[in-house]
Amino acid sequence: MNKNSDSVQSMNLKNSLFFSRRKFLHKALISASSLALVGCGGNGSSIGSTVMPSGSSTVTAGNHLTGTQSIKSIIIIGAGISALVAGYELSIAGHQVTFLEARQRGGGRVNTLYSPFNNGHFAESGASRIPSNHELTLNYIEHFGLAVEPFYATTGNYFELANNQLNIFSNSSYLNSPPWSGSVNRSEYSKIVGGMSSLPNAFIDTLRDKILYEQAVEFVEQRSDGVDVISSSGQTYSADRVLCTVPIPVRDKINFVPQLSTAKLQANDGGFHYTDSTRLFTQFSERFWQADNLNGWGTTDHPEEIWQPTWNQNSSGGIIQSYLRGNAAQRFDALTPLQQVIDVHNRWRIAFPNLDDYILDPQMNNVTFSWANELWSGSAYSSPTSSQQNALLSEVNRREGRVHFAGEHGSGFPGWIQGALETGLSAAVEIHQSS
Numbered sequence: 001m002n003k004n005s006d007s008v009q010s011m012n013l014k015n016s017l018f019f020s021r022r023k024f025l026h027k028a029l030i031s032a033s034s035l036a037l038v039g040c041g042g043n044g045s046s047i048g049s050t051v052m053p054s055g056s057s058t059v060t061a062g063n064h065l066t067g068t069q070s071i072k073s074i075i076i077i078g079a080g081i082s083a084l085v086a087g088y089e090l091s092i093a094g095h096q097v098t099f100l101e102a103r104q105r106g107g108g109r110v111n112t113l114y115s116p117f118n119n120g121h122f123a124e125s126g127a128s129r130i131p132s133n134h135e136l137t138l139n140y141i142e143h144f145g146l147a148v149e150p151f152y153a154t155t156g157n158y159f160e161l162a163n164n165q166l167n168i169f170s171n172s173s174y175l176n177s178p179p180w181s182g183s184v185n186r187s188e189y190s191k192i193v194g195g196m197s198s199l200p201n202a203f204i205d206t207l208r209d210k211i212l213y214e215q216a217v218e219f220v221e222q223r224s225d226g227v228d229v230i231s232s233s234g235q236t237y238s239a240d241r242v243l244c245t246v247p248i249p250v251r252d253k254i255n256f257v258p259q260l261s262t263a264k265l266q267a268n269d270g271g272f273h274y275t276d277s278t279r280l281f282t283q284f285s286e287r288f289w290q291a292d293n294l295n296g297w298g299t300t301d302h303p304e305e306i307w308q309p310t311w312n313q314n315s316s317g318g319i320i321q322s323y324l325r326g327n328a329a330q331r332f333d334a335l336t337p338l339q340q341v342i343d344v345h346n347r348w349r350i351a352f353p354n355l356d357d358y359i360l361d362p363q364m365n366n367v368t369f370s371w372a373n374e375l376w377s378g379s380a381y382s383s384p385t386s387s388q389q390n391a392l393l394s395e396v397n398r399r400e401g402r403v404h405f406a407g408e409h410g411s412g413f414p415g416w417i418q419g420a421l422e423t424g425l426s427a428a429v430e431i432h433q434s435s
């Protein structure tokens, strides 16, 4: 089934807000789909898909579902970005949508940590940066009236630590180079003012009364005329359609009747790779690195990215964070909390020799977030090999009867908000058009 052409036909420009940008967006989406595909970590291998992203189309915010379709009741499993965009567009089209979310919060892997930091500082545990060519993401941000600002620090020098050797880079040379091969330059990455959770929260504000939290779905059974869903509370919900947006590593917590396709079971059993990721955040009482003309940002050959997300947040002090992926994250997760801090700070100390003088309370000021240890994620983001992609990409979100699927794992932008949005929109079109 060609979801892309379905999407194009079913969408009609209703809201003129983005009319002037529409042609440009269409071009951008099509050209993005033909690029080699790399997840948000960037250091994974280039996937180079031959499969079109499932939602690549002219679908944009303000470009709502149209057409006189029968009104359906839909249960959406999860309240991450793919679920929210689907539920948002389906609600606008008049369908009755109910979200069952396992966590106490929405947003999934878009999760700004507003606590436990002091001084109003915050940092991202998940999605953090938006490249300028992710037009669909930027389009929804604009749709909700949210503002963006540079992601990378625009003042101060950056460092790279390789073989225990510290190399310093001027701000302009660093910003005018890409974070990994094939990416746009760092100067073209932005973040949402006030934190990345502002995007899911904007969706949630319009859907608030439709989202039920702490309702982990355990059982989905299709009948000839509908679907029954049972959550961890024991409650049974019935609907015409179900949209499942659960990440593959935790999809086997749900018992589907009839059983999922062989391809989906293969993916659930580890046949579709994910990359783990863990971040350690330390809050300092002063931005002492500025005395050395550093901005708190750099990389090490551990490998790790080091960010100072507070570089343009007001008030004194700041947070520095280590962003670990893959094997480095797994090795880190195996350490005790104390060993984790020692491990990271030992590397940082080469660039920031005085760091111990500025940690107020080591018990309170070191925060770790591991996506592998998250019960409702199981890992950070999908990163299938080329052969897994060729075999399973078009299968992992393929509809099965009355049950539809979405999530970044089934997109041409694995590991990006853009991928989650695309698949959510694609599923919304599929459900809207179903009889």
Ligand SMILES: Cc1cc2nc3c(=O)[nH]c(=O)nc-3n(C[C@H](O)[C@H](O)[C@H](O)COP(=O)(O)OP(=O)(O)OC[C@H]3O[C@@H](n4cnc5c(N)ncnc54)[C@H](O)[C@@H]3O)c2cc1C
Residues within 6 Å of the ligand: 040, 041, 077, 078, 079, 080, 081, 082, 083, 100, 101, 102, 103, 106, 107, 108, 109, 110, 125, 126, 127, 128, 129, 130, 215, 216, 217, 218, 245, 246, 247, 250, 253, 254, 277, 371, 376, 377, 379, 380, 381, 406, 407, 408, 409, 414, 415, 416, 417, 418, 419, 420
């Ligand atoms: C460390 C990290 C860094 C990232 N960096 C970037 C970045 O810089 N830029 C970018 O654009 N993207 C980035 N991403 C990717 C982006 O966050 C994801 O692609 C996107 O948020 C995925 O959305 P989703 O809807 O597919 O899945 P999710 O956000 O995972 O949503 C799935 C939802 O389902 C819920 N759920 C799970 N099981 C059940 C169940 N049984 N019952 C009910 N609910 C359930 C979960 O709680 C969750 O809310 C990053 C992700 C991570 C983890």
